[in-house]
Every structure is written in structure tokens, then in C-alpha cells.
Amino acid sequence: MRKSSSQKLPITVLVSGVGIGIVLSTVVSAAFPGSSIFSDVPAGHFADDAIGRMHELGIIKGRDASHFDPNGSLTRAEAAVLMDRLYAVMNGSVASKSSSSVASSEWHVASSVPKVSSSSSSSSSSETPVSSLFALSATEYGVMENGGGVAVTIIRSGDTGQASNVSYYTTNDTSSTGDYGAAGGTLTFAAGETTKTFTVTAKDNSIIEGSRKVNIILSSPSLGGAISTPGTAKLIIYDDETVELTDTSVFRFISAETSGSQSNGHAYVIITRTGSVSPASVSYATQNLTAIADGDYNAATGTVQFAIGETAKAVPIKLPTLSTAIGKTFQVQLSNPVSGSLTDLNLTTVTIN
Numbered sequence: 613m614r615k616s617s618s619q620k621l622p623i624t625v626l627v628s629g630v631g632i633g634i635v636l637s638t639v640v641s642a643a644f645p646g647s648s649i650f651s652d653v654p655a656g657h658f659a660d661d662a663i664g665r666m667h668e669l670g671i672i673k674g675r676d677a678s679h680f681d682p683n684g685s686l687t688r689a690e691a692a693v694l695m696d697r698l699y700a701v702m703n704g705s706v707a708s709k710s711s712s713s714v715a716s717s718e719w720h721v722a723s724s725v726p727k728v729s730s731s732s733s734s735s736s737s738s739e740t741p742v743s744s745l746f747a748l749s750a751t752e753y754g755v756m757e758n759g760g761g762v763a764v765t766i767i768r769s770g771d772t773g774q775a776s777n778v779s780y781y782t783t784n785d786t787s788s789t790g791d792y793g794a795a796g797g798t799l800t801f802a803a804g805e806t807t808k809t810f811t812v813t814a815k816d817n818s819i820i821e822g823s824r825k826v827n828i829i830l831s832s833p834s835l836g837g838a839i840s841t842p843g844t845a846k847l848i849i850y851d852d853e854t855v856e857l858t859d860t861s862v863f864r865f866i867s868a869e870t871s872g873s874q875s876n877g878h879a880y881v882i883i884t885r886t887g888s889v890s891p892a893s894v895s896y897a898t899q900n901l902t903a904i905a906d907g908d909y910n911a912a913t914g915t916v917q918f919a920i921g922e923t924a925k926a927v928p929i930k931l932p933t934l935s936t937a938i939g940k941t942f943q944v945q946l947s948n949p950v951s952g953s954l955t956d957l958n959l960t961t962v963t964i965n
């Protein structure tokens with residue numbers, strides 16, 4: 613296919629057959645959605661109208677007269693034919709000649725490129741511009757791998773007094789398609805509506821793999837609209853497999869000896885851990901040496917929770933103001949690590965100052 617430098621096709625048509633439908637959605641409206649033609653395209657499917665439009669334009673056909681196979685893959689040859697037809701339609705010419713080497717029984721081949729009659733052009737030709745701005749509610753969302761889905765909110769500002777719509781979709785960042793359910797569609801805001809939500813679903817597995825990121829992208833605002841900031845966001849899928857962390861998360865005190873000042877009211881002992889890709893916890897308890905609990909210092913026991921990303925925690929131990937306690941010592945002992953283990957620095961001696 614040759615094309616002049618002034619006639620460029622959108623790069624995103626390379627992504628998939630469904631992507632082609634989305635990109636061209638502003639070219640012409642569908643008289644018949646894909647679901648009215650193909651039994652395997654659900655009504656309301658995010659590509660329903662796009663499939664109908666592309667069928668009307670003759671750019672795509674079904675696997676047969678009643679099946680589209682919306683989740684089927686596109687080969688490079690099929691992509692070339694589709695783009696060639698797309699190119700011809702966008703330039704007002706018929707592209708059927710380019711597909712002569714492809715069997716007409718193949719799903720993507722149209723026997724002719726029908727003109728779209730004026731009666732089949734509906735809403736977009738008479739659409740009134742609405743200057744809505746669309747943005748995501750955050751630049752980052754998070755979900756545990758086994759936590760189901762996360763609701764993503766689109767906020768509409770600007771002109772919200774009239775109906776308008778915007779599309780959204782997801783792509784891989786560090787994720788792969790098995791990590792989540794691909795989300796995409798067009799959301800219509802009614803007059804007065806300022807927020808809409810959609811859900812991206814995480815897929816659970818039993819693989820230790822760490823966190824992965826998914827791109828969430830707003831696109832294709834309706835006529836007169838625009839994408840505001842943030843128009844893209846990252847969804848972080850946190851792994852819930854933690855078995856390996858028993859070996860990788862090690863708890864310890866930062867020092868075998870420390871001190872606490874009565875004038876501060878507390879002694880603080882610092883617990884650190886290596887590895888922070890998963891929640892973990894460790895318990896602690898005070899023990900007398902020369903200092904006696906609940907006189908020279910307040911006995912303390914508890915469990916310290918480390919959230920994802922946390923590598924250090926301070927445990928406060930109350931020190932009453934008591935001159936006879938000065939110079940005395942007690943210990944703090946670590947025990948019961950969860951999703952981690954202990955090392956030699958599991959005991960620290962505190963001197964009261």
C-alpha cells in the first residue's frame with residue numbers, strides 16, 4: 613500500500629480489529645450495531661457500535677453471516693487488508709481491488725464497500741458540540757490480585773448541562789493480559805451528570821510475581837469535549853502470594869544497644885525488615901535486666917505490622933520520670949515473624965537516660 617505523506621493513518625489501527633472500530637468511530641455512525649448483525653456480539657458491548665459501523669463500511673465482515681468472533685485474533689495479513697480498506701474508505705475510494713488475493717470466504721473480506729446512505733447516518737452528523745472536560749479521579753489505583761476489581765471514576769467538568777460521552781480502555785504496562793480483565797467502552801454522561809465509574813478486574817493466580825501495572829486511558833471525547841488531567845492513570849495489581857517472603861523478609865533491630873531519655877517520655881526501638889513487596893508482621897516484648905517493669909519503664913508487648921513498602925517501624929516504650937531508673941537497662945525481644953524470619957539482631961538492650 614502506498615500513501616502520500618499528507619494522508620496518514622492513525623497508528624492505533626495496528627492494535628486490533630476492535631481498536632480499528634474505536635478509532636473510526638467518529639468517521640460515520642452505525643445504522644445497525646454489531647449486535648443486530650452478529651449473534652456473538654452482545655448488545656452494549658463496548659465495540660458494538662464500532663463493529664456495526666465497520667460492517668456498514670464493508671471494512672469487516674463476520675466469520676460467517678451471523679458470527680463476528682469479537683475475541684478472535686487478527687493476523688498480519690488480515691490487518692493489512694483491513695487497513696487497506698480503511699485507507700480507501702477514508703479517501704473516498706473503493707478498496708476491493710486490494711483484497712483480490714485474499715479468499716472471499718475469509719471473515720475480514722467484504723465483497724464490496726457499500727456507501728453509507730444518508731438515512732443510516734444518525735446522531736454524529738447532527739451532534740451538537742458540548743464542551744465537557746473528562747479526567748480520571750486519580751493518577752494511581754490499586755487492587756490486590758485476589759481482591760476482585762477496582763472502581764475507576766471519570767469526572768466530567770466544563771459544560772455538564774448537556775449529555776456527552778467519553779471512551780476508556782486499558783493497556784499493559786508491566787502487566788500482561790492474564791493479569792486483569794481488559795476494560796474498555798464508552799460512558800455517556802446524562803445532562804447534569806458529573807461522575808461515572810467503571811471497573812477493572814484483577815485476575816487471581818498462584819504465581820509469586822510481585823506487583824504489576826496496567827495503564828488506564830481516557831480517549832475519544834464526544835464532539836466539543838476534551839480530555840483533561842489526569843487523562844491516564846496506573847492501576848497497580850499487588851501480588852498476594854507471599855510464601856517466598858519467609859526467606860526474603862528478615863526482621864532485625866537496627867542496633868543491639870540503644871538508649872531512651874526520660875525527658876522524651878519514651879525510648880524508641882527501631883525494627884527494620886528487608887523485602888517489602890508484601891505485608892508482614894513481627895511481635896516484640898520487653899524483658900527486665902537491671903530495670904524493673906512498671907516502675908523503671910512501662911512493660912510493652914505487641915505486634916508491629918509492616919504494610920507493603922514499609923521497611924522500618926519505631927516501637928515506643930514509656931519511660932516515667934524517675935531518677936533511680938537512670939542508668940538501668942532492659943531488653944526488647946522480637947518473636948513470631950509472619951511472612952518473614954528473624955536474625956541475630958532480634959534482641960536489643962535499652963539504657964535509660
Ligand SMILES: [Ca+2]
Pocket residue numbers: 757758816817818819852853
Ligand atoms: Ca493469588
Ligand SMILES: [Ca+2]
Pocket residue numbers: 757816817818819820821851852853
Ligand atoms: Ca500472583
